[in-house]
Amino acid sequence: MSDVPSARRSLTVVYNPLRVDDLEDAQATVAKACADNGWAQPRWVETTAEETGEKQAREAVRDGADVVASLGGDGTVRAVASALVGTDVALGLLPGGTGNLLARNLGVPVGSLEDAARALVEGRDRRIDVGAVRLADDLPEPESSRATKDSPAGVADDEEVFLVMAGFGLDGEIMADTDEKVKEAVGWAAYVLAAFKKVSGRGFTVDVSAEGGEGVVGAKGSTATRHARAVIVGNCGTLQGGVELMPDAKVDDGVLDAVVLAPRGPFGWASVLVDVATRHRAGHQRLDRLVAAGLTVVAQRPIEAEIDGDPVGEHRALAARVLPGSLVVRVG
Numbered sequence: 001m002s003d004v005p006s007a008r009r010s011l012t013v014v015y016n017p018l019r020v021d022d023l024e025d026a027q028a029t030v031a032k033a034c035a036d037n038g039w040a041q042p043r044w045v046e047t048t049a050e051e052t053g054e055k056q057a058r059e060a061v062r063d064g065a066d067v068v069a070s071l072g073g074d075g076t077v078r079a080v081a082s083a084l085v086g087t088d089v090a091l092g093l094l095p096g097g098t099g100n101l102l103a104r105n106l107g108v109p110v111g112s113l114e115d116a117a118r119a120l121v122e123g124r125d126r127r128i129d130v131g132a133v134r135l136a137d138d139l140p141e142p143e144s145s146r147a148t149k150d151s152p153a154g155v156a157d158d159e160e161v162f163l164v165m166a167g168f169g170l171d172g173e174i175m176a177d178t179d180e181k182v183k184e185a186v187g188w189a190a191y192v193l194a195a196f197k198k199v200s201g202r203g204f205t206v207d208v209s210a211e212g213g214e215g216v217v218g219a220k221g222s223t224a225t226r227h228a229r230a231v232i233v234g235n236c237g238t239l240q241g242g243v244e245l246m247p248d249a250k251v252d253d254g255v256l257d258a259v260v261l262a263p264r265g266p267f268g269w270a271s272v273l274v275d276v277a278t279r280h281r282a283g284h285q286r287l288d289r290l291v292a293a294g295l296t297v298v299a300q301r302p303i304e305a306e307i308d309g310d311p312v313g314e315h316r317a318l319a320a321r322v323l324p325g326s327l328v329v330r331v332g
Contacts, residue, residue, distance in 0.1 A: 011030075011042040014071070015044060015045070016073065019097050077091075086155075086323075095110040128251040128328075128329055129324050130327045131163070132161060133159060133162055135160075163236075168299070169228060172303065205300045208225075211293050229262055231261075233295065235249070245259060246289070254293070293321065294320060302315060
């Protein structure tokens with residue numbers, strides 16, 4: 001891959017109109033940050049229900065943009081990033097929605113559009129890893145047997161990019177059950193409300209296999225069977241409210257981190273929450289940790305799944321792998 005450009009001056013903003021309260025004010029704020037730092041006036045492109053950002057970002061790359069910024073929720077960030085994986089065009093992060101999880105994990109400002117815009121134009125480039133995940137109803141086929149998208153990173157046609165986390169079980173159920181109107185009113189606390197309604201749900205049995213690594217399974221090809229309430233695979237480890245589910249996860253370490261949660265009853269959940277809150281890395285009888293370049297999880301029955309906070313329906317199998325250093329992001 002070629003060197004990242006040392007100077008960037010051309011910005012395209014891909015924005016979700018449902019996440020921007022005052023478009024003119026947002027445009028003026030970003031334009032001022034650009035003008036103050038010698039950048040060209042930014043170009044603004046709107047997403048639609050059918051085209052959520054990937055197509056718009058690919059067109060921006062073809063038109064010569066140095067940076068393509070996302071202004072919307074985490075779904076818009078993922079869509080824009082999907083078009084930039086494997087290129088030297090940088091992803092910019094402008095806060096929108098309630099999550100902004102990638103920005104939080106990278107230390108990019110999320111409380112102020114003005115601060116985020118200045119971090120974008122005055123900041124630096126950072127290469128990070130990206131996850132590629134396939135969700136299916138049967139065992140995933142080998143990577144070599146699948147066609148790839150028009151992407152220098154070699155993402156397969158049946159894979160989705162994820163930047164923060166993907167998984168199934170409780171997290172998928174929470175995302176599917178969270179009321180959008182409640183989320184708009186109370187922010188990330190809406191996920192907590194949804195979680196209270198789901199924690200008593202029944203678990204499931206999974207077979208977990210990894211491509212090298214350490215944790216619940218060991219060497220390549222080994223498989224462990226576990227009871228689970230949730231299986232979460234992360235490219236980075238911080239959730240809403242600053243909760244560090246995977247305290248050792250880093251966005252540029254060339255591996256994925258994962259947890260298999262299996263609490264039973266109120267006391268089981270309480271012990272897991274204490275383990276997470278105290279950043280206990282050694283393991284827990286109801287929380288298995290895993291680090292690997294790739295892993296496959298197969299459940300006995302279809303389970304509700306999510307990718308970067310977006311519910312994606314019920315699936316039985318999940319295959320995830322890391323794409324090391326495949327995305328450039330502008331950070332403060």
